[in-house]
Amino acid sequence: MLVADTFANAQEYSEQAIKVMKQRAIPSTPSNFTIWYDYVSGKNPHLTTAINDIISGDGLFSAEVSNELYTNFYLTDKQQSENIHEAGDKLQKTLKHVIEQISEAGSDTENYGEKIASLAIDISETISGQEGSTSLKDFVAEIVRETATITEKNRALQGQLQQSSNEISSLQQNLEKVRTESLTDALTQIGNRKHFDNKLIEETKSSIEENSELCLLLMDIDHFKKFNDTYGHRVGDEVLKVVARMIKSAVKGQDTPARYGGEEFTCILPNTSLHDAASLADQIREKISKQVLKNKKTGQGFGRITLSIGVSKYVREEPLEGFVQRADEALYRAKDQGRNRVIKEIS
Template identity: 35%
Template sequence: METAKKVVAQAAKAKFELTPPAYAVWFAYYRGEHPKLSAEVDRILASGVAFSKEIHERLYNQFLAPREERAVMDQVQKQTQALLAGVMEDLGAAHKDAHQFGGKLAGYVAEIKQAAGLEDLRRIMRHMLHDTAEMMAASKQLEAKLAEASRQTRELRQRLQVTAEAALRDALTGLHNREAFDKKIAELHQEFVRDRQYYSAIFVDIDFFKRFNDTYGHAVGDLVLQSVGAILKAGVKGSDFPARYGGEEFVVLLPATVLENAKIVAEQLRVKIAVKRPQDPESGEVFERVTASFGVAQVRPGDTPAAVLARADKALYLAKESGRNTVKTELDLPA
């Protein structure tokens, strides 16, 4: 309770929005649970930089999200070990029962050979039927236990899959996050080096987002980010890869796409963003038009992923300098 009070007091003092990532960061900080996180928070405090929503998201993703994923992994691992131990125990018991049943059948064979008459045979058959029924019941119990173990295994596997996918998604927009983007561009670049499979990158930055945020508040700012994210997700197709790069900046990777075609995609996305006005799903309030600037670059022989992104970033800033709400490519950059 005391830790929670400290978190709320810090939020009031520093005047930042107490989002879930922000709360998690400061709760861990005051609990002293994560030395590296605490050191980074202390560094930011000493620098005098305000704790923005983007800073809290970065700290959360860098220091706390992996820990939560590890906790889920550990829990699933323990459950799997317990599940396997139970299955092995059931199989061991079944093996023992089968061995004993085999011994009983061998005994009955010997008794049948020495039976004195029909009454002896009836008695032996009665015992055989009883033992066989017990063995069948035990087999059905084992079958049911194995079926339940199989069901639990599928649930654990699905849980791991969901956890793995969630770790690569941006919580606010549902797009791929920076970690997923870094992995994807590395894969595309390896394909380019190996097979000369060209790819292009589009940087997208929402125009005047800070002014929009300051005017309407962070909740509406989040709505704008979600709206743009939804447009990017719906506006690409196939193996195209939209991601949230950080803050109000997004990036789209276009596999097997040359610069000319990537510019067409960027222009289509620009128009879709410009014509759609964000709307509050609860109140129905419609806000002013949002626009975005775009920078486009294509991989070249001898490039690194960083070099491709650097050219796309320069093209983006050229778009900003050219009045915003426009698309610029690396070909527009001064020589």
């Protein structure tokens, strides 16, 4: 794995990977960097075989080919993605430390050079006219030249390390962006189902460790199909965006709103009682029900948006399926009882 590489190896593999990607006109995205880092390091024999087969064929690494490679060898392995991110962070910190040391060493060398040059002048003046003075001057001058050469090499090394550090930092930022995007619903810009699943596991563990209350809201837009069928999918998309925005604005920083799927939304509420969770759900429901969607150009109204909401409370160490199912059952009771209402789980 990347985390097992020494600093020298990681630096070498990174430079080789970037060089190969440039030669083949492959974009330096985090996923492509991952593929080619492992290829040049020889750590993944199956990946190496697959890439060599492509090279021996048409040799083209289109976006589709690269995506297929990444999907086949990495996307199913969550830990691999986390390891790459961790390795990038460690490598960046290591580079920063080395650069600081090189900078300090370079500063010392420059000071040394200046002192040698000053001594050379003093010695030249002192021994001027004495026997053997020419060879001594030449000797001192040679020391000055060698010192200047060392100083220049240190400057070049420092510059190369800084450039490598910047490239690694950029790759790490891109990787973080990809990770964030993978957990965000593209349409509504709140958490997606994957983000919800991850946070639910995390929050239930915290609830057990801290012996704190944890509640869940499961929300469904009433008669959502009507918006799509009557006004088109663009209006339906706007309805989803409005609901997501209103939910997000109503919750606290510790809460996790997410799009559960289709026209369903959810919100994880740590440190919240069932009573308070139901109160918050009713505030969200009422706030959204007051929204009237209109066509900005024509003024045409698209009707009100209403939500049916189910609320459940986590029972210590229960299966997560039961926690979600109780919220889902409460949601369907809200639908059966006329919609546009909040129903708590049956205790």
